Amino acid sequence: MADDKRGPRERMVYSTAQLVRAQGPAATGVREVVEHSGAPRGSFQHYFPGGKDQLVGEALLWSGDFAARWVATYPRTTSRPTPGGLFAYMVKQWKDEFTARGYRRGCPVMAATADLAGGDSAVNEQLRAALERWERAVVDELVRMDIPRRRARRLATLMISALEGAIMSARVRRDVGPLTTVVAELSPVLNAAAER
Amino acid sequence: MADDKRGPRERMVYSTAQLVRAQGPAATGVREVVEHSGAPRGSFQHYFPGGKDQLVGEALLWSGDFAARWVATYPRTTSRPTPGGLFAYMVKQWKDEFTARGYRRGCPVMAATADLAGGDSAVNEQLRAALERWERAVVDELVRMDIPRRRARRLATLMISALEGAIMSARVRRDVGPLTTVVAELSPVLNAAAER
Numbered sequence: 084m085a086d087d088k089r090g091p092r093e094r095m096v097y098s099t100a101q102l103v104r105a106q107g108p109a110a111t112g113v114r115e116v117v118e119h120s121g122a123p124r125g126s127f128q129h130y131f132p133g134g135k136d137q138l139v140g141e142a143l144l145w146s147g148d149f150a151a152r153w154v155a156t157y158p159r160t161t162s163r164p165t166p167g168g169l170f171a172y173m174v175k176q177w178k179d180e181f182t183a184r185g186y187r188r189g190c191p192v193m194a195a196t197a198d199l200a201g202g203d204s205a206v207n208e209q210l211r212a213a214l215e216r217w218e219r220a221v222v223d224e225l226v227r228m229d230i231p232r233r234r235a236r237r238l239a240t241l242m243i244s245a246l247e248g249a250i251m252s253a254r255v256r257r258d259v260g261p262l263t264t265v266v267a268e269l270s271p272v273l274n275a276a277a278e279r
Numbered sequence: 280m281a282d283d284k285r286g287p288r289e290r291m292v293y294s295t296a297q298l299v300r301a302q303g304p305a306a307t308g309v310r311e312v313v314e315h316s317g318a319p320r321g322s323f324q325h326y327f328p329g330g331k332d333q334l335v336g337e338a339l340l341w342s343g344d345f346a347a348r349w350v351a352t353y354p355r356t357t358s359r360p361t362p363g364g365l366f367a368y369m370v371k372q373w374k375d376e377f378t379a380r381g382y383r384r385g386c387p388v389m390a391a392t393a394d395l396a397g398g399d400s401a402v403n404e405q406l407r408a409a410l411e412r413w414e415r416a417v418v419d420e421l422v423r424m425d426i427p428r429r430r431a432r433r434l435a436t437l438m439i440s441a442l443e444g445a446i447m448s449a450r451v452r453r454d455v456g457p458l459t460t461v462v463a464e465l466s467p468v469l470n471a472a473a474e475r
Contacts, residue, residue, distance in 0.1 A: 105397035109305040187397045193447055197393035200450040201301035201383040207451075214451050240448065240460045247447050248440030251389055254396040255403075255410050264436045272468050 091122035092130040099142035104188035108139050108206075109198040139195065140209035146191040147213025151220035158224070166277050167270030169224055170242050174266050177250055178259045186254045192217075193247055218243055228277050238276055245269055287318035288326040295338035300384035304335050304402075305394040335391065336405035342387040343409025347416035354420070362473050363466030365420055366438050370462050373446055374455045382450045388413075389443055414439055424473050434472055441465055 089097065098120035102111040113135050117127050131137045157172045158164050180188070195210050204210075218239050225235035245265045252261035285293065294316035298307040309331050313323050327333045353368045354360050376384070391406050400406075414435050421431035441461045448457035 107303055107305050107394040109303050110394060189393060189397065192451070193389065194393040196447045196450055197385060197390040198303040198306060201385065211451050214448065237460050237464060240445070240457050241441065241464045244444030244448060244457060244461050245437065245441045246444065248443035248445075249436070251392050251443050252410065252436065252440060254392055255388070255407050261436050261440060264433050265440050268433060268437045268468075272464075 091120065091126050094120040095122050095127065095130065095138065096141045096145050099138050100146050100191050101188065103139065103142060103191045103194050107194045107198045111139075113138065136205040140206040143191060143195055143206060143209045143213040144216075147216040150213075150217040154217070154220040154224055158227070164224070164228055166225055166228060166230065166238060166273035167266075169221070169228075170246075170269060170273055171266045173221075173242065174246055174249070174262050177246070177253070178262050181253060181259050181262075186257050189254050190247060190250050193251065214243075225277075230277055234276060238273060242269070242273070287316065287322050290316040291318050291323065291326065291334065292337045292341050295334050296342050296387050297384065299335065299338060299387045299390050303390045303394045307335075309334070332401040336402040339387060339391055339402060339405045339409040340412075343412040346409075346413040350413070350416040350420055354423070360420070360424055362421055362424060362426065362434060362438075362469035363462075365417070365424075366442075366465060366469055367462045369417075369438065370442055370445070370458050373442070373449070374458050377449060377455050377458075382453050385450050386443060386446055389447065410439075421473075426473055430472060434469060438465070438469070 095116055098116050099111065102115060102119060113127055116138065117124060127138075131141075133140075153176055154169070154173060157169050160172065161168055192210065192214055195206065199206060200210065218236075221239035221242060222232065222235045225238055226232050230238065246262075249261040249265045253259050291312055294312050295307065298311060298315060309323055312334065313320060323334075327337075329336075349372060350365070350369060353365050356368065357364055388406065388410055391402065395402060396406065414432075417435035417438060418428065418431045421434055422428050426434065442458075445457040445461045449455050
């Protein structure tokens with residue numbers, strides 16, 4: 084990561100996303116974010132007058148965009164895009180992360196849901212928007228594969244649900260097995276949807 | 280819930296599970312648990328000399344057993360058990376919860392994963408055990424339907440992953456739609472596995 088090319092604002096948002104992924108938003112404090120990001124002390128208030136809520140909300144939107152961009156790169160990786168291939172590509176990002184860097188960091192959307200979705204947190208709107216941006220990117224790819232949009236929405240929900248749950252199981256077990264399993268079990272089903 | 284029939288120890292474990300479901304373990308404090316449970320002040324140290332870690336660990340094991348027992352009741356609800364029927368039954372518990380009581384409380388295993396699985400928390404062992412007990416109950420039911428154990432393990436991973444992810448999406452959107460979708464999309468696939 085070319086952290087040094089980012090300004091302090093971007094670094095703080097990025098650091099928040101990474102800390103939230105590892106420990107959830109409840110345990111992530113502003114001071115820890117400032118230290119992790121290497122941003123000048125005192126710059127936090129300047130960039131985030133809305134405080135921790137603003138910071139976490141922007142980290143979630145950043146994460147949703149990051150996930151959406153990853154999904155949009157899929158067609159460049161293959162000459163024969165398929166729904167199963169797309170799902171495997173989404174899952175691969177997580178297998179690579181866990182294999183290379185261990186199980187420390189999970190999905191920020193799941194972390195924010197666990198800590199905040201049960202209450203009336205100010206970031207629930209951004210949480211919803213982050214999930215929607217990611218899901219819309221998946222739907223768009225499926226539609227390009229000639230799957231009707233309505234069906235594509237259902238498959239995107241299934242794909243993201245299975246991926247999120249498998250990320251959870253993989254972290255609990257410290258084993259990428261659940262990620263491998265959901266790809267092997269779902270790919271044929273997803274591909275069958277494209278052949279109708 | 281017949282809370283009044285439970286002793287203070289059981290009430291504190293139950294309260295911990297409920298608070299963790301709503302806000303995650305990081306934000307759940309011992310004092311809040313004691314108040315929520317109505318247990319006598321000072322009884323906490325007596326019952327939980329291992330402190331908050333012991334309490335959260337026991338709450339997770341309680342939750343895993345609760346989920347496993349629910350799964351084991353499925354055969355009593357139908358004269359023709361099927362894998363898709365079992366999955367719908369597991370999901371129904373969550374649809375009923377969200378419909379009747381709103382989206383305040385999610386899955387305690389997911390909440391603990393989000394806050395703790397990234398570090399070396401003392402409860403990670405119980406977190407793993409809770410997920411395993413639940414998954415084993417699902418595998419046992421699938422094996423009773425004549426699905427070979429190895430395949431049953433894979434399907435159980437898929438079912439629990441899809442359910443967990445759909446719980447997450449349902450809470451984010453405040454809509455049971457994702458739960459309905461994963462049942463509709465997965466049931467035929469699961470049933471096909473039993474017909475081989």
